[in-house]
Amino acid sequence: MSSIGITGFETRRRFSPTLWMGLALVGLQLAIAVLALVWTPYDPTAMTGGRLEAPSWLHWAGTDRLGRDFLTQVMLGSQIALLVGSGAVLIGGIIGVSLGLLAAFASRWLDDALAATLDILIAFPTLLIAMLVVAASDQASLFSAIFAIGIALSAIVARLTRILAKRVLLLDYITAARTSGTSWPGIVLIHVLPNIWPTLAVNFALQFGLAAIAEASLSYLGLGAPPPNPSWGHLLQEAQGTVYTAPIGAFVPGLALVLLVVGINLLADGLRDVVDPTQETSR
């Protein structure tokens, strides 16, 4: 995987501007989310102004249709986006990596069956699978959204893990480990995972962005965490109804979401250059 010592790659292994920009954007969101834990401009449920006020010094992003401060809602929304993103990647990562490793180590028949199933699942967008998982759960909640998106992401992770693991398993040192009597959990922990984690980590970052968009879409469709959870998708759905009188409401949450996803994508690109110099960047 790593080709250390080949000239020309050395310079690219340093932190690139891409990575710094990604870190800055994601770090900003993280700081806002943490800040919102202890302080918001106003009480999120209190009516602190008139209905659908335009931005002013008192309310930087105006107020919503109940007169609540909109900036407060958007700040709390970043908590939800980050929470759902990390929760979904965690669930998708655990299920996906396990399934992928299982397929890579399984008999040919099981491997083929798993690979075919994953191929079909991947043809369906994350959002659709998440919608069906939400439909199958009794009540929509923040956890059902995290779980649904995690399940939907796991197919993508599983397919990637399977391909990466199979590539490693073909190498000579695996044969050596096998002949020397290393058990297969030992092979996974000592040889496979350390070799595939850099690529997986980059992929997890991309999945995080997908999860944030999927969460906003679920909430926009009314299938996410129920109100008063100020998910960006939910805020946008409400703001769409009042876009004639208060266009700012339809702008701020979307911008916050795009900045987060762009940040994550840049972070993933930059990370790829650092951890895995053999891969071509998309730039």
Next chain:
Amino acid sequence: MTHVPWCCKSEQRQIGGWPILAYTVRRLIILALSLLIAAMALFVLLRLLPGDPANALLGVGATDAQIAAARAQLGSDQPLATQFVQYLGNIARFDLGTSFVSRASVIGEIGNRMAVTVPLTLLGFLLALVIAIPLGIIAAVRAHTWYGWLISVVSQLGIAIPVFWLGILLVTAFSINLRWLPSGGFPLRGWQNLGEAATGMVLPVLTVALVMAASLLRYVRAATLDVLGSDFLRTARALGSGFAEALLRHGLRNGAVPVISILGIELASTFLGAVVVERVFSLPGLGSMLLLAIQQRDYPNLQGVLIVSTLLVLLIGFFADLLQRLIDPRLRDRARGAA
């Protein structure tokens, strides 16, 4: 026109004719098996959903006898294996039952809704191709100019924009500020009211096309960059082709192969992702039928939409694979070698 004398096209076609047939047959078998697996998965999924369909059919306050009768009518009192065989038989006859809520035939409703979703997806797809292919090629060929760079940056931004937000922004710009187009809705009489239906479709199609173009562009650009660095392009140039001619004659066909499999996936996911766009513009399409079915726990409608869209997704994958083999003889030869 460069002609390579040692490569006899007619002969190649003759030999190439048979493996493609063998491949088609093999791929058809895979298609049938995938359909069976998908049907099984849907069968299991729909039985995992909470609530008894009989209750959903009757509503609150039904007696035990009524519930038993409803179960007998639905067949949900039969053993699972029998239910599965019945279910497969129904699908094969395109009998998808009737809606719990509206009592309308599911397949008829799907037909009506497809009249919105299929044009939306296909027009969006075509427009995306028209935008993404030339811009992607320019972004690759002119990678070191400011506009090549700008195209790449804009497409990077584009893949981070959620579909529904783009839709809302377009509505704000074109319906509310400029008042050029309606902000949503579809005439009751559908396409018979052509003018209103067409103007209602402009913004949804544009939304679908822009989102799709952003992600397609990146693949077209990557494929073109691969072609630009290839030996065959250098050979064609050495044999006297102009740059544009070499790119069109040799590059297009080579670059198209990886792009087509992506196109298949994109087309399928746009078709299924229409649920969000249809919600933004309140269009009565397949996606809003799915959303409504989930909200109302209308299982026959839910099952019907899922079966039909799975079928379409698998068919798109089938044709994408076949098209790739038709364009690239190397893939055919590999298939023959493996068989």
